[in-house]
Structures are given as C-alpha cells and as structure tokens.
Amino acid sequence: MDGITGLRDKYLTAIAAAEGETALEEVRLAALGKKGEVSGLMRSLGGMTAEERQTAGPALNLLKDDLTEALGAARARLADAALDARLATEWRDVTLAGRPAAQGTVHPVSQVTEEIVAIFADLGFSVAEGPQVESDWYNFDALNIPPEHPARQDHDTFYMARAGGDNRPPHVLRTHTSPVQIRAMESQGAPIRVIAPGRVYRADYDQTHTPMFHQVEGLCIDRDVSMANLKWVLEEFCRAFFEVDGVELKFRASHFPFTEPSAEVDIRCSWAGGQLRIGEGDDWLEILGSGMVHPKVLRAAGVDPDEWQGFAFGMGIDRLAMLKYGIPDLRAFFDSDLRWLRHYGFAALDVPTLQAGISR
Known part of the structure; x- marks a missing residue:
C-alpha cells in the first residue's frame, strides 16, 4: 500500500508539473501505458494470493482512476491556456468598420x-x-x-x-x-x-x-x-x-x-x-x-x-x-x-x- 501511495504522489506531482501536451503524454505512458508502472502492477495481480488481491486490487483501481482524472484535468488546463494564448495574439476588434466591398461598374x-x-x-x-x-x-x-x-x-x-x-x-x-x-x-x-x-x-x-x-x-x-x-x-x-x-x-x-x-x-x-x-x-x-x-x-x-x-x-x-x-x-x-x-x-x-x- 505504501508503494501505491508513493506512486500516486509521484505521478500526481508529475502531472501537475507538465507544461505541455507532449510532457503530459510522457507522464501518462510512464504510469498507464502498456509498459507503465501502474499497468505493470495491474498485471502482477495474477500472481498474488486471493487475500492480497482483495487488498491490492481496489487500491490499484483507485490509483488508476485518480491518475486518469488528474490527466483529464491537466489536458483541460493546458487547452484553456493554449486558447488564452491564441486569443491574446489573434483578437479582432469587432467595433472596427468592415472592409470596403469592391464596387462593380455598369456596362x-x-x-x-x-x-x-x-x-x-x-x-x-x-x-x-x-x-x-x-x-x-x-x-x-x-x-x-x-x-x-x-x-x-x-x-x-x-x-x-x-x-x-x-x-x-x-x-x-x-x-x-x-x-x-x-x-x-x-x-x-x-x-x-x-x-x-x-x-x-x-x-x-x-x-x-x-x-x-x-x-x-x-x-x-x-x-x-x-x-x-x-x-x-x-x-x-x-x-x-x-x-x-x-x-x-x-x-x-x-x-x-x-x-x-x-x-x-x-x-x-x-x-x-x-x-x-x-x-x-x-x-x-x-x-x-x-x-x-x-x-x-x-x-x-x-x-x-x-x-x-x-x-x-x-x-x-x-x-x-x-x-x-x-x-x-x-x-x-x-x-x-x-x-x-x-x-x-x-x-x-x-x-x-x-x-x-x-x-x-
């Protein structure tokens, strides 16, 4: 259990520190990817006794859910930050007059x-x-x-x-x-x-x-x-x-x-x-x-x-x-x-x- 608590703290800290989509994806793969630490522990449940699985299984599922929720919140945070940055550079003054339309001529x-x-x-x-x-x-x-x-x-x-x-x-x-x-x-x-x-x-x-x-x-x-x-x-x-x-x-x-x-x-x-x-x-x-x-x-x-x-x-x-x-x-x-x-x-x-x- 102490190991699971350590993993939670480790990856929640890494998720919070991620400054971009690329860094966040690296954290996800390290934790929940096919070769990630949490995924590895999930696979190890098959070698545990029934008593150990009753304790470790719910704890690992809760860890996985916590990390997935934290990853979703981080993605939303990064998307909002990207949108704010884009709006800061691509804003339009809607009060300006429109562009003059090209005038045709009578034949x-x-x-x-x-x-x-x-x-x-x-x-x-x-x-x-x-x-x-x-x-x-x-x-x-x-x-x-x-x-x-x-x-x-x-x-x-x-x-x-x-x-x-x-x-x-x-x-x-x-x-x-x-x-x-x-x-x-x-x-x-x-x-x-x-x-x-x-x-x-x-x-x-x-x-x-x-x-x-x-x-x-x-x-x-x-x-x-x-x-x-x-x-x-x-x-x-x-x-x-x-x-x-x-x-x-x-x-x-x-x-x-x-x-x-x-x-x-x-x-x-x-x-x-x-x-x-x-x-x-x-x-x-x-x-x-x-x-x-x-x-x-x-x-x-x-x-x-x-x-x-x-x-x-x-x-x-x-x-x-x-x-x-x-x-x-x-x-x-x-x-x-x-x-x-x-x-x-x-x-x-x-x-x-x-x-x-x-x-x-």
Whole structure:
C-alpha cells in the first residue's frame, strides 16, 4: 500500500508539473501505458494470493482512476491556456468598420440603354419588349420582307433547328427589334408611341459587327404624323444624347421593306485630331435608318392604314456607345475583360439625367 501511495504522489506531482501536451503524454505512458508502472502492477495481480488481491486490487483501481482524472484535468488546463494564448495574439476588434466591398461598374451598353430610354420617355415614348426567338412571320412577313430578300438567307440569319419531318414555319433569332413593334400594335392598337430596345442576332463578325448586338427601334402611329415629326424627334434625341445644342441631321433617301418613304440619317461631325466631334465640321456620319411605316406593315399588325399613319426608326445601341464614349472596337463589348469594363464602365449610381435638356 505504501508503494501505491508513493506512486500516486509521484505521478500526481508529475502531472501537475507538465507544461505541455507532449510532457503530459510522457507522464501518462510512464504510469498507464502498456509498459507503465501502474499497468505493470495491474498485471502482477495474477500472481498474488486471493487475500492480497482483495487488498491490492481496489487500491490499484483507485490509483488508476485518480491518475486518469488528474490527466483529464491537466489536458483541460493546458487547452484553456493554449486558447488564452491564441486569443491574446489573434483578437479582432469587432467595433472596427468592415472592409470596403469592391464596387462593380455598369456596362456601357446598359448605361447607354438607360440614357436612350430616359430621353424617349421624356418625349412620350413607352418601352415595349418581346421574345428574342421569333417566328418567321413576325420577323419577316409582317414587316413586308419578301421571301427572296437577302436577310432571309442562312448566311445572314440564325434559324432554329427543326427535327426531320417538322414542316412548321421556321423560328429565328430575331434580326431586329421590329417584331416588337408588330406585337405592340397588335396588343395596344393605335395611337401608339413605343421604343423597343433589346438584343438582336445576325451572322456577322468584325470590328464593327458581332453576331449578337443591341438595337433600339421606335414607332409612332397617329392620325397626322409626318416626316416632319420624325425629324424633330430624332433631332431632339441627338441633341440630348450627344449633349450638344447644334445638331444637324441629313436625311438620305434609302429603301427598307417596312417603311415608305425610307431615309438613312447622317449627323454632322468632324474628326479633328482623330477625335469625333458631333455637331461641327464638314463630315457626315450615318447613325440610323428611318421612314414612314409601310401600309402593309400597319395592316399586318391590325391597324387600318387608311385611318392611321406614322414613322419608325432603328439604331444600334452599341454603335451609339462607341460614338459617344470613344470606344474603338465593337468586339470588346463582349470580351468579358474586367480591365476594359473598369475603364469604360460607369458608377452604379451614375443615373442618366440627359432628358432634362430636351426642349418642347
């Protein structure tokens, strides 16, 4: 018994003196490991007499329990000390302000679209939208585009795949937002004033063309609408969008199946020092197409051409962004280059206010 008491004092002292997990594990192995002193005494019980085992057995079990409890308490003490030491070096001041979040930028196409919508909203135009996958009828037939027109060929238009034996009329990725005008007239009738911004698709790709780009088209139908109204609307838009007072437009006779008469519109500009300046100089730059809505288009949309007439126009949003903000290559709009976007992008709160300059 005296030997057991000595072992208890010996190992309790060693456990209390252990300064780390490694030292504590060494004490445990020396006492309770397979070759430890206490384990050795437990194995020696088999060679004792029954009377000796009745005395030594409970004493050894009590010793083992005491040492196990002391080891557990020591581990908890060392864990608390380690946590305190870690907290002393890794503390965080939760009262500090958070790290500033990285701010995104608005894509030039989105910004210019918002500018266009704001300007035409002040001119009394609402926004109309439609599907990007259109039927052949809405994209071509309703717009007086004949079957032999080049725009209906595979090399210019993306046609949706059909299963063998499916003889339904084809569907296409819309080549312009003009189908939205047809749908708007069908649902709203006349009079109507709408613009239709959105994505369009054509099989073309170079510095000034991409397979997917953005377009906005406008439509105004009423009883006494004329080319003079069209000219005023486009002049007011260009004055507000390019932020210049002196805007001069030139209407050149052209041909579009959905308008008659038709005109392409040029704006006076200069390229002094390689920089585009709108409203001055002796050069002209084409910016859009326009004309009076063809009677067949009105009739296809359910509007009586003997009672109503109006004008329509269409322009590329990407091209307007290139002209206004000096962006040289259309393909860069769709490269997903964050450096380009940070350079040409706009602050999230940079809300267009250009419509305030429109005169009436």
